[in-house]
Amino acid sequence: MKVTLLKYTKGGTDLIAHSARVSGVPDTIPDDEIVRMIVDNDYSSALEHISFTFDLEDISIALSRELLEHRMASHTARSTRYVEEEAFGYFTPKEFLKNEEALKVYTDTMEYIKKAYANLREIGVTRESTRYILPLATHTNYIWTANARSLINFLGLRLCVRAAPEIRELAKMVYEEVVNIYPEIFKNLGCRGINLSVCPENAVRDSVQGKDCPYKIKGTKGFIPTKDDVRVRKDW
Numbered sequence: 001m002k003v004t005l006l007k008y009t010k011g012g013t014d015l016i017a018h019s020a021r022v023s024g025v026p027d028t029i030p031d032d033e034i035v036r037m038i039v040d041n042d043y044s045s046a047l048e049h050i051s052f053t054f055d056l057e058d059i060s061i062a063l064s065r066e067l068l069e070h071r072m073a074s075h076t077a078r079s080t081r082y083v084e085e086e087a088f089g090y091f092t093p094k095e096f097l098k099n100e101e102a103l104k105v106y107t108d109t110m111e112y113i114k115k116a117y118a119n120l121r122e123i124g125v126t127r128e129s130t131r132y133i134l135p136l137a138t139h140t141n142y143i144w145t146a147n148a149r150s151l152i153n154f155l156g157l158r159l160c161v162r163a164a165p166e167i168r169e170l171a172k173m174v175y176e177e178v179v180n181i182y183p184e185i186f187k188n189l190g191c192r193g194i195n196l197s198v199c200p201e202n203a204v205r206d207s208v209q210g211k212d213c214p215y216k217i218k219g220t221k222g223f224i225p226t227k228d229d230v231r232v233r234k235d236w
C-alpha cells in the first residue's frame with residue numbers, strides 16, 4: 001500500500017479560525033487556540049472547510065469497500081470494467097505470511113484466478129463479466145478526499161485495534177500525513193477512546209487478530225474507561 005497526499009487546503013488554521021469568528025468567537029482569541037477549542041469541544045462544522053485528497057495505491061478491494069462505508073468523503077476507484085486485471089496484484093494478510101502451508105494455498109489460488117482471468121479473456125468473455133472472478137484481495141487504486149471533520153471520525157474508528165489490520169494500517173499512514181501538516185488539529189487525536197476520553201467499544205476492546213487495546217487495563221497509565229465504567233444511569 002502506498003499513500004500519497006495529493007492536495008490539501010493550505011492556510012487551514014486561518015480558515016477555521018476565520019469561520020469560527022464569523023460565528024461569534026471573539027477576535028482576541030488566537031487562531032491556534034480557536035482550533036484547539038473547536039477540536040476539543042467538538043464544534044466541528046468549522047473543520048469541514050479544509051480537506052485532504054489522497055492517492056491510495058495498491059489497497060485491496062476489501063479495504064476499498066470498508067473505505068466506502070465512510071460516506072462523508074469523495075471516492076474514485078480504478079474501474080475493473082475498463083482496466084485489464086489479468087496481472088492483478090493482491091494483498092496478503094499477515095496471518096498467511098506466518099503459516100507456510102496456508103500461504104501456499106493462498107498464492108496458488110491467486111495464480112489460479114489469474115490464469116482463469118486470462119483464459120476467459122482469450123475465449124472472448126468481456127472484461128465486464130470476467131471481473132466477477134476477481135478476489136477481494138485484488139489491488140486497486142483509489143483517490144479519496146475527506147474534510148478534517150470526517151477524517152477525525154475516520155481516524156477515531158480505524159485507528160482502533162478492532163479495525164481490520166489493512167484499514168488500520170491505512171489510518172496510521174493517513175494520520176502521519178495530516179499530523180505533519182496540521183499538528184494543531186490532529187496531534188492529540190487517535191482512536192475514539194483517545195478522542196472522547198471514554199471508549200465506546202465497552203466489553204469488546206480486543207481485535208480478533210490478538211492485538212489488545214493498550215488503554216484498557218485499569219490502574220495503568222493511559223487507562224481509558226469504557227462507557228460502562230462511567231455510566232451514570234446504571235439502569236441503561
Ligand SMILES: Cc1cc2nc3c(=O)[nH]c(=O)nc-3n(C[C@H](O)[C@H](O)[C@H](O)COP(=O)(O)OP(=O)(O)OC[C@H]3O[C@@H](n4cnc5c(N)ncnc54)[C@H](O)[C@@H]3O)c2cc1C
Binds near residue numbers: 072073150164
Ligand atoms: C471495528 C469496526 C467494525 C465494523 N463492522 C461493520 C460491519 O460488520 N458491517 C458494516 O456494514 N459496517 C461495519 N463497520 C462500519 C461502520 O458501521 C461505519 O459504517 C463506518 O465506520 C463509517 O462510519 P461513519 O458512518 O461514522 O462514517 P461516515 O459515513 O463518513 O459518516 C460520518 C458521520 O455522519 C453521520 N451520518 C452519515 N450518514 C448518515 C445517515 N445516513 N444518517 C444519519 N447520520 C449519518 C454520522 O454521524 C456519521 O458518524 C465497522 C466499523 C468498524 C470501525
